[in-house]
Amino acid sequence: MVEGAWLWLTLFAIGSTTILTRGSFVLGGEGARLPPALQRALRYAPAAALSALIMPDLLLDAGAFDPANPKLVAGIVVALAAVRSRNPWLPFFAGMGVLLVLRKGLGW
């Protein structure tokens, strides 16, 4: 866990990326243009990054590859809920519900 003054420094570092990216062209002047190839490649950045954060949490257990774990089951339920329903709360209730039943109810 990052803590104390170092955590605040970290928060400002994360915040600086907000200004750097959102402010880039708005602050830098409208003359500049993004190369089209780069612009197309950048469209894939959020999906790749989100997945690179999600999959390790679902597939690893204490740093080791272990697909048979309660978080993966809960994750599949979350994906189904997000695809099937437009209710923004459902994936959270379904995912947390399944994880809690498996971990605390069944002791997995």
Added chain:
Amino acid sequence: MPVRRLRWYPRTLFPFQVKASPMNESFKRGAREGLQLMLPMSVGLLPWAIVTGVAMRSTGLSAVESLGMNLIVYAGTAQLGTLPLIAAGAPLWLIFVTALVLNLRFVIFSAALAPAFHGQSWSKRLLSGYLLVDGLFVLCADRLLRSDDPHWRWGFYVAPALLCWSMWQLGGLVGVLGAGVFPKDWSLEFMTTIALMVMLVPMVKQRAMLVAALVGGLGAVLLRGVPLRLGVIAGIALGIAAGFIAERWSEKRRQAW
């Protein structure tokens, strides 16, 4: 003689108000239209903000630190995405680069919107940059770029932008204060992963985007042993490249038919 209304707030606190004049009218008109357009979507921000608030608290941030993060960062994806790294005590540069990648889409928005802020002061541009969230771009960009009245444009941008900001801070406060209600051993940190998944699912309905996500995710899992924790970044880079290649490839196939 026109009556000058008294100002009940100091100018330094709210520097955007102008005296009663045609440009003030067009600012107000822009603000009203912008708020009408944004109201439904801004309410939709509330669940997100609440979940992010709970996620920050269950990662181990104090209430003050969580609210500070909401104010300083003001970007849900970057906040949720960096929480697992903060929890793991990852090095600062890795947290910075991950946040940067998660925010990269805003470079595209910023480039597209830049002409709408032509001639605005630097401080207004800085504020505009800080406030530029996804929903604002999706709803407002088109009309913003078609208007040639700078005062209307400023109203049409800054009013809904501040509405989104208020909703985000309000929902965050509810989540941060409400998080204490849940017992510690309820695995609430999994809310972060759920929130990231809910963002990812609508993106991957497109084939090339799905390829980018699969390669990025599996890359990060397989490369987890790489020193300096470069695995996450390498996975993301592989995912972007894979998505780009998949798009090119499907285009070529379409042309060949």
